[in-house]
Amino acid sequence: MTDIRIITANEAAAVAASLCGVQVIAAYPITPQTPVTEALAGMVESGELKAEYLTVESEHSAMASVIAASQVGARVFTATSANGLLYMHEMLHWAAGSRVPVVMACVNRGVGAPWTILNDQQDSISQRDTGWIQLYCRNSQEVTDTVIQAYRIAEHVNVPVMVCYDGFVLSHASTPVDIPDREDVDRYLPRWAGVPGISLDSCMNVNPLILSEPRQFPDGDLMPGYMDLRYRLQEDLVAALETIETADREFESLFGRSWGGLLWEYRMEDAEHALVSMGSLASESTLAADDMRRQGLRVGVIGVRAYRPFPAGRLVSALASVKTVTVFEKDISYGYGGAVAMDLKAALFDTELRPRFSSFVAGLGGRDVTPEQLVRAATAAITEEPVHGWIDVRGR
Amino acid sequence: MATKAARELPSQELILPGTRSCAACGLMLTYRHALKALDEGKTIVAVPASCMTVLHGVYPITPVKVICINNPFAATGASVSGIVAGLKAVGKEGYTVVAFAGDGGTYDIGIQSLSGALERGTNFIYVCYDNEGYMNTGTQRSSASPAGAITTTTPVLAKLQHKKDMIGIVEAHRIPYIATASPAFPLDLYDKFVTAKSISGSRYMEVHAPCPPGWGFPNKDLIKMGKLAVDSGIHVLYEIRDGKFSLTSRSLRLAEKGRKKSVADYVVGQTRFRKISDEQVRRLQEFCDERWEELVKRHNKDNG
Known part of the structure; x- marks a missing residue:
């Protein structure tokens, strides 16, 4: 029921x-x-x-x-x-x-x-x-x-x-x-068996002091050093890209709902212009896309669901045929730009794709962001010059 | 019953030769006797960044035969809370969870999470091994360092403030068992760990752990320094069980008939007190005398 x-x-x-x-x-x-x-x-x-x-x-x-x-x-x-x-x-x-x-x-x-x-x-x-x-x-x-x-x-x-x-x-x-x-x-979600390698039945030392160089167990087995463990964390995070997709696919087969795995797309099939965002701002971007389509611009939306690990491959595929990319985000790496925009630009740079790229910081500290504001910002970025800016900054 | 002789201690050794502690480490001797009172395979030790981390060895080798979970400096009280809750949630019974933190990890950065764990009545033993400074990072001042001690962060004037009354703070949490101990009195120390293990709820032990490199005395004088601290009343041996205060071991005998040594006798053999003035010694003596009188009075009242 x-x-x-x-x-x-x-x-x-x-x-x-x-x-x-x-x-x-x-x-x-x-x-x-x-x-x-x-x-x-x-x-x-x-x-x-x-x-x-x-x-x-x-x-x-x-x-x-x-x-x-x-x-x-x-x-x-x-x-x-x-x-x-x-x-x-x-x-x-x-x-x-x-x-x-x-x-x-x-x-x-x-x-x-x-x-x-x-x-x-x-x-x-x-x-x-x-x-x-x-x-x-x-x-x-x-x-x-x-x-x-x-x-x-x-x-x-x-x-x-x-x-x-x-x-x-x-x-x-x-x-x-x-x-x-x-x-x-x-x-x-089967019962969880505990962290592998940790057993309360044996003497062990969890998160011990570790040297940079690998050291041996008394029986000769070479154990990883600090950097080797860190490399494994990175490898496993990258491997998690597939795990996130699989978890969503299997969820869909059991519950009938998919959330796109690493990212979701809205009206991207024939889109020439992509709006990229995360969370509720990405949802709101779909309203902006609808409005811009009514004005004759073929706009779609990509919602980034997994920010880490960063789905560079899927994003690049989704953006393969667009002319422009506009990122909206509610964060900034002070002294440079928005985090999503920076990561996405880096992902595109590894390919031949060079869409016109704009990005906007919006909605910090709860400042209301309306679809109309998104439309205005994106339309200007698409039809005029690419821009890296903020939406709706007021006061002196 | 009180253990009367070293030969009565269990022969069980849960620390094997080859620890990474310094020679004549007060913590090492403390840990060795504490573990004699605890069960192999049924003890989980939580350790913040400290000399204890070093003692436990470098991955993948450890000389210690108990499960040890390391945690960041400020997190010990919270980490044990998680261990105790986790064990209960997965139905694992019969474990003794023991935190072992230094004075910096207890008096200073760890006091918030310790207070939380005590306030919630977490079922564990907290051990503060007090070597009176940040010894693992090279002898910086902590709020447990005694007045008059030179540390690397009180290099010219020496420490101006008396040691914080950490046990007073702990006692305000109304936990069932509090005890002080010294590795120079290993039978008393062992007995207190046996008692602590038999009680449920939050238990707090404070062990005065002399540190040759930090305090500046020869390795051979470890026990002598520990005894001098108790004989001079710098460190007092007692336990507080459900609020009932009792002096124990040498401190009890001193109260009954002995004569305390002076603070001057204690500071003279340690280079950290090389700049202590006569006035500072006098004030330290006053500080110790006042506390000693309070504690003896309390002992007599509770054991009258």
């Missing part, structure tokens, strides 16, 4: 984590993530979800706790936003380096200073180089399904996954969500 509920993306994330049978949750409150943690606390205290819930004293501790719980074999979950995510930064590296399949919801919010509680994606983009997989969602249904897929991906490649969705825009907006059947989730 179908179970449709009108819920927010925050509630969706909590319900999905519960469906995945998470065993340890540790979290610290921060707007706009709080409803996720409150919902899970309620489920645990009422007995609906059999799990340990740690009300820790900081985000640093939240991540430290779930890493350690994962190391002793528990399926774990946490969630955070903005400065909370930044406070975790050391532990994010630690999670990826420990190769634990932690899944975390990142409810995207601008970071201080100055304070803002509203949405942009600067928080998770600032964690780009921590070795996590980052998936960006466009609605509550995708959040639900992506949390479930995230465990499948994380436990397959032993790399943590961050499920990112826009604060307030999605986190606090109620929409209908088709809740997956628990038995189907169990079938999709």
Whole structure:
């Protein structure tokens, strides 16, 4: 029987984590993530979800706790936003380096200073180089399904996954969500056997001091050095490109919904101009594309779902026949440009493709971005000169 | 019952020869006797970045026969919380989870996560091995360094502040067991680990761990320095069980009839105190005397 509920993306994330049978949750409150943690606390205290819930004293501790719980074999979950995510930064590296399949919801919010509680994606983009997989969602249904897929991906490649969705825009907006059947989730997501190589039955030293040069076990086996382990993390993240696609395909065969795997396309079949974005801004770009098509421009949209690992190959294929590319994003690498734009340009440079390339930073700290603004910016970029700019900067 | 002689200690050695600790390491001796009280295969040790990380060896070889999970400096209390919750969630029973952190990892950077773990009543033993400074990084000042000590970050004036009352802070969490110990009194130390292991809930142990390179005394004087610290009242041996305070071992005997040595006797053999003035020695003596009187009074009240 179908179970449709009108819920927010925050509630969706909590319900999905519960469906995945998470065993340890540790979290610290921060707007706009709080409803996720409150919902899970309620489920645990009422007995609906059999799990340990740690009300820790900081985000640093939240991540430290779930890493350690994962190391002793528990399926774990946490969630955070903005400065909370930044406070975790050391532990994010630690999670990826420990190769634990932690899944975390990142409810995207601008970071201080100055304070803002509203949405942009600067928080998770600032964690780009921590070795996590980052998936960006466009609605509550995708959040639900992506949390479930995230465990499948994380436990397959032993790399943590961050499920990112826009604060307030999605986190606090109620929409209908088709809740997956628990038995189907169990079938999709087999019981996790624990981190390979770690056994509580044997003496071992997890995350020990390690030298750059490989060293031998007493029996002569050459073990990797620091750099060799880091190389494997990189190799496995690249291999995760395929894992993410497979996880989505298999999800579709069981639940009837696909989210595109690494990316999704809208009206790209005959498009001469591509708008590229992530999360809810990518959804909004579809409205801009429709409008621009009415004005005679053949415009399509590519929504980047996996930002790390970066789907360079699929993006290049999707852009093979366009004349222009326009990126909209809610983040910036200060002193240069938007993160998605920079990565996409680098991907194109490895090919013969040279579309006219424009990029715009928009919507920082919750500044409203309208489809009309996107249309104006993209139309100018397409019909006049390529531009790297910001949308709607005001004041003196 | 109290262990009376070294021959009564278990012969079990969970540290094999070949650790990477310095010669005459107070932590090493502490760890050796602590592990005699713990079970092989059923003990998980959590360790932050510290001398203990080094002691545990360089991958893939370790001289220690217990499971050790390393965690970042500030994370020890949270890491053990995750271990304890994880074990419970997956139905693994009978493990003793022990955190081993230095004074920097306890008094300073680790105090937040330690407080959280204690406040939640996490079922584990926290051990602070107090070598009174950031010894692993080369003798920088911590809030556990004693007043008058030269460190590399108090190189000219020596440390101006007294040691932080960490045990007072821990006691405010109302946990069931708190104890101090010294590797110079290994039987007392062992007994306290046995007691700690038998209790559930949060337990805190603070071990005064003399450090030859950090404090500046010859390796052969490790035990002598540990004993002098207790004899002078710089470090006091006691336990607090459900709020009941009791002096133990040498500190108990000193309170009953002995005569304490002076702080001057303690500082004279350590180069870290080479610049300590008579006035600073006098103030350190006052600081120790006041605390000693408080502790003896408390012992008499609780054991009257």
